[in-house]
Structure formats: structure tokens, C-alpha cells
Amino acid sequence: MFGLHYNLERHSIGLAIAVMVIASIGGLVEIAPLFTIDETVEEDPDMRVYTPLELAGRNIYISEGCYACHSQMVRTLRDEVERYGPYSLAVESQYDHPMLWGSKRTGPDLARVGGKYSDDWHVAHLEDPRDVVPQSVMPSYAWLSRNKLDMQDLDKHLAALQKVGVPYTEEMIENAPEDAYGQANPDSERAEGVAERYGEETNIRSFDGDPGRVTQMDALVAYLQILGRLTDAAEDQPELDDSALDEEE
Known part of the structure; x- marks a missing residue:
């Protein structure tokens, strides 16, 4: 085996061809399953989309690089399920563009953090x-409470996601800036429209504790509070038995 490799190193053309063959095999293994993705990814008719405010929070989460330290994927391992909750399902990320599964855990996984802590926390x-x-090594993001959230282009973001398959309605797109304001201001007239378009169980409150003003903190906390709660599919899945968990370990 090593003799073949040494011979290839002496012939640049042969080495280049060998690299192309191996790369093609690897590419085929990764790409071929995508042709059947519609058949392999489960569906959940009760799955809801992110509200404009939650989507704005997700954008902040990405722009601040939070995904570099926090994954959003609970694996089927005993210690993970016991620490974070039910293991993640593909259907839970079907509206995520891009998905934020990750593997780096400087901080804990956030796939099930929604509702685990209060807004004040x-x-x-x-x-x-x-x-x-x-003992945290996380940097401070205090400026998020001072920065007013820019909501004017949220309708364009929803429209772009609609084109890639996220089922936003034209009414949702048209009212995106108003709905972002209404979700963070429960006493405003716009709050009622949020519940009508996204469901009565939508979190509608002043997330940063300062009603009347929508900040980047409102948006990020709204996003964190919905993680793992867009669908109940994970709660309804059959539990892995001890033997299955042990085999994964």
C-alpha cells in the first residue's frame, strides 16, 4: 500500500488523477443522499415559522458568532439526552437557513433552551x-440593550425565505415590521396581529423589560426563548432504550 503511494508521489499526473478519484468518491457519498432528502426528512404539519422578531434575533445570534461556541443539536447519547433533553430531529431545523447544528461546545448546547430560563435571566x-x-468565559453583550432594532427590512428577509420554501404568507411578509414591534409590546394594538398570524402560543411580551422600545436584546431573547419550541415532534418521539444509548456511547 505504501509502495503504491510512494510511486504516485513520483508521478504528478498519476497523483492528481488519484486525488480527483478519491475526492469524487467523497463528494458522491455526501451529495447523493440529497437527491432523496424529500423522502428522508420527516414532516410536521404543526411546525410553525419564526416570527419576524425571532428571526431578527437569529440574525443577531449569527452575526455575533454565537454558533461558534454553542451547538444546537442534541445527539442520541445518554449524557446528552439527560442533560439537554430529547435528541434533535431534522424536522426541527427544516426552516433554518442556514442550519446551526454545530459541534463546538465551549458553552452548552442551546437546542432546548427555550423556556428553560426567564427573560430576566x-x-x-x-x-x-x-x-x-x-465560571463563564462568554463575552458581554450589554450593548444589545442599548441598540434599537432595525425592523424596516424584515419583510424582505421573510420574502427571501419564502422563496426557499419557508411557508410565510403574503400577509406575514407585509406586516413583518409591525409584527416585530407588536411581539415586544404586548399592550400595543399590533400585538393582536402577531397572535393571529403566528398562533396564540406565540411569546408576546417585553423581553428586555423595557416596553415601548424594541431593542436588539428583545430580538435575541425572543429567539432564545423559542429554541426547541417550534414543534412538539421531539417530545412525542419514542425514547431510546438503555441498550440503544449504550451502543451510541
């Missing part, structure tokens, strides 16, 4: 992580 944690987790 998230705000305090983002403003100064060591106030609530003394």
Missing part, C-alpha cells in the same frame, strides 16, 4: 455572563 446573562454563571 437571559438579559442578565447577556449583559454580564459572570453575574449568573461565575
Whole structure:
């Protein structure tokens, strides 16, 4: 085997051809399954889309590089399921563009963080992580509470996602900026429209504790509070038995 490799290294053309063959095999293994993705990814008719405010929070999450330290994928391992909750399903990420599964865990996985902590906890944690987790190495994001959220282009973002298969309606797109404001201001007239378009169970409240003003903190906390709660599919899945978990380990 090593003799073949040494001989290839002496012949640049042969080595180039061998590299192309191996790369083609690897590419085929990764690409071929995509042709059957519609048949392999399960569907959930009760899956709801992100609201404009949650989507804005997701954009902030991505732009600040949060995905570099936090994954959003609970694996089928005993310790992961016991620590984070039900293992992740593909259907839960069907509206994520891009998906944020990840593998890096400087911080904990966030796939099931929605509803686990209060809004006040998230705000305090983002403003100064060591106030609530003394051993945290996460940087502070205090400016998010000071920065007003730019909502004017949210309709364009929803329209772009509609083109790649996210089932936003024309009404949702048209009212995106108003719905972002309404979700963070429960006493405003616009809040009612959010519940009508996205469901009565939508989180509608002042996430940063400062009603009347929509900040980037509102958006990011709204996003964190919906993670793992867009569908109940993971809660309804059959539990892995001990032997299956042990085999994964």
C-alpha cells in the first residue's frame, strides 16, 4: 500500500488523477443522499415559522458568532439526552437557513433552551455572563440593550425565505415590521396581529423589560426563548432504550 503511494508521489499526473478519484468518491457519498432528502426528512404539519422578531434575533445570534461556541443539536447519547433533553430531529431545523447544528461546545448546547430560563435571566446573562454563571468565559453583550432594532427590512428577509420554501404568507411578509414591534409590546394594538398570524402560543411580551422600545436584546431573547419550541415532534418521539444509548456511547 505504501509502495503504491510512494510511486504516485513520483508521478504528478498519476497523483492528481488519484486525488480527483478519491475526492469524487467523497463528494458522491455526501451529495447523493440529497437527491432523496424529500423522502428522508420527516414532516410536521404543526411546525410553525419564526416570527419576524425571532428571526431578527437569529440574525443577531449569527452575526455575533454565537454558533461558534454553542451547538444546537442534541445527539442520541445518554449524557446528552439527560442533560439537554430529547435528541434533535431534522424536522426541527427544516426552516433554518442556514442550519446551526454545530459541534463546538465551549458553552452548552442551546437546542432546548427555550423556556428553560426567564427573560430576566437571559438579559442578565447577556449583559454580564459572570453575574449568573461565575465560571463563564462568554463575552458581554450589554450593548444589545442599548441598540434599537432595525425592523424596516424584515419583510424582505421573510420574502427571501419564502422563496426557499419557508411557508410565510403574503400577509406575514407585509406586516413583518409591525409584527416585530407588536411581539415586544404586548399592550400595543399590533400585538393582536402577531397572535393571529403566528398562533396564540406565540411569546408576546417585553423581553428586555423595557416596553415601548424594541431593542436588539428583545430580538435575541425572543429567539432564545423559542429554541426547541417550534414543534412538539421531539417530545412525542419514542425514547431510546438503555441498550440503544449504550451502543451510541
